[in-house]
Amino acid sequence: MTKISKAEAEYPSFPMARSCPYGPPKEYEEIREQAPISKVRLAMNGREAWLVTRYDDVREILSDSRVSADITNDGYPLMLPVPMEILKSVPRALFHLDHPEHTVQRRLIMPEFTVRRIDAMRERTLEIIDEYIDAILAKGGTVDLIEELAMPIPAQAICELLGIPVEDRHFFHEYVAGILGKDSDPEQIAVREAEMAAYIERMLVERSENPGDDLVSNLIVRNEEDGFGLELAEIGILVRAIVAGGHETTANMIGLGILALIEHPDQRELLMKDRSLASRAVDELMRIFSISDFGTSRVAMEDIQLGDTLIRKGEGIIASLAAANHDPDLFPDPYRFDITRESVRNVGFGHGVHQCSGQTMVRMQLELIFPRLFERIPGLRLAVPAEELPLKNDSLIHGLYKLPVTW
Amino acid sequence: MRLAVDREICVSSGSCVSSDPAVFDQDAEDGRVFLLHEAPGPEHRDAVLQAVHSCPVGALKIVEDG
């Protein structure tokens, strides 16, 4: 047994639980005030890592070229109970690649997510939103908005982005529900993931023979024509990264955003009176909830001086987006939900080379969903007390398992 | 104000285009930034400053201010 000194034994355990749907874990505030870059102990494996909590430090470290996002590096702060042998045996997705592999793959996919491309999806996205709201209105009574709106809309959007044929969409929606449900167990999730991997593999073979007008075909064609040099299997991993990165996050954000707007009628009315506030409202919701808090973990590849702290080569770093987004130096009165906030860009989508690929698409979807929902169902209210809403406290991405509403 | 962009380090977040679509654009072929105006007028100042600040990799620079 290795001896642990008293100070080391007292490093706070990480992750820390969120006690309410809004805002980060309470502990962050004290840490930011007292020692903004300080050691924590990972609940998963007992290892130490640096927790970075100030906005400026988080941005600095995430854009430092001396950090690596390689999850198979021994120093990487692991949050999931996946054994290292397994991590090392599968190819890493975009999130966990470093330059130069990261740069190549990022360049291959990003033309699919330009502001112009995403703008062209607005009209169709609004149609999708309306279809699900129609179904909710037809159903009546008490409706769980996670199941009826928050999960299916991003799933449908990704289906259309990837060009998944209509007859296969139920498979995709079932996959999403099976992965994200409160009662999904790890074994079931593993089965669903394997099914999805096999599905994507078949899709790749089909599209290389018969390219269409969709993201998957575009990647295959661009890879060949512009000499990116990726194997088909690597493109498959990229597509899975988009599926994995894109649905739970957006779904959780839709659910929490609706909750915030139900519970803050003054903010909701502001938005409904002036739709030009939609983009700021979405920014503020991204900030308040910071649903992806510590996915932005890294390893120092060299000694790095960050503020007063010397981070040693090989040490793990957790750049907390939720802590950064509640830094009172940048966001005065940080716990107040205020859609008129004239503030700097928050780091809800991360910072540095890995900043979210899907952010323009998410913004577009959220800017349409919130005003549309309250326009069509103005009397929307919670069907259970807010304290009873089940929080996803056991998940990497903050969210709600259920959001029962009525009107 | 005069701007410069570093296309080599651009990661195509699109964040500048959402800040000011009249100044910044993305190449349809590779998603990377290019300038519609190298010397945008004072009416663009706030939006450009926001774009420069929010660029995730610091690819945008104000090379001459005023």
Ligand code: HEM
């Ligand atoms: C509210 C919704 C979302 C949130 C909060 C979110 C958050 C994030 C964050 C924080 C990162 C950076 C991770 C890091 O630096 O280690 C990231 C990366 C990424 N996201 Fe998102 N995301 C969202 C939606 C999406 C969507 C809809 C897609 C795809 C359509 C997507 C695809 C990706 C990909 C591929 C990456 C990796 C980028 C890279 O490594 O270069 N995300 N996301």
